[in-house]
Amino acid sequence: MANVVSYNSYKLQKGASVPDFLLQMETLINEFVSKQKGFISSKTLVDGETWADFTIWETMDDLKDFIPLCNKNELARKGYTYMDFGTLKSHTFLIEQSF
Secondary structure, three states: OOEEEEEEEEEEOOOOOHHHHHHHHHHHHHHOHHHOOOEEEEEEEEEOOEEEEEEEEOOHHHHHHHHHHHHHOHHHHHHHOOEEEEEEEEEEEEEOOOO
16 A cells, blocks of 8 residues: 655745744644545655645545545644745655655
8 A cells, every 4th residue: 555645845834923823733733634544744844945844644535525524623734824825846656666
């Protein structure tokens, strides 16, 4: 069974508080995302002004089931308010083999 990686890169809204954003992301992952079926792990990274988050799921179906739940979740909606969606890039990868 191949694992699935959901990757998003984005910039924060102008004037967004980085400490508040990080706290919101930590709360979102700990209280909602980590409790979803098939969740394996998540990491948020930053390089200059560009942020990236990676979330690993057991299967593509787990990720597909998660997306509509996330769009309805209050913690997720609060996290979205920090992001500049004009800069958002999203990709999904299948991990078929690792070395």
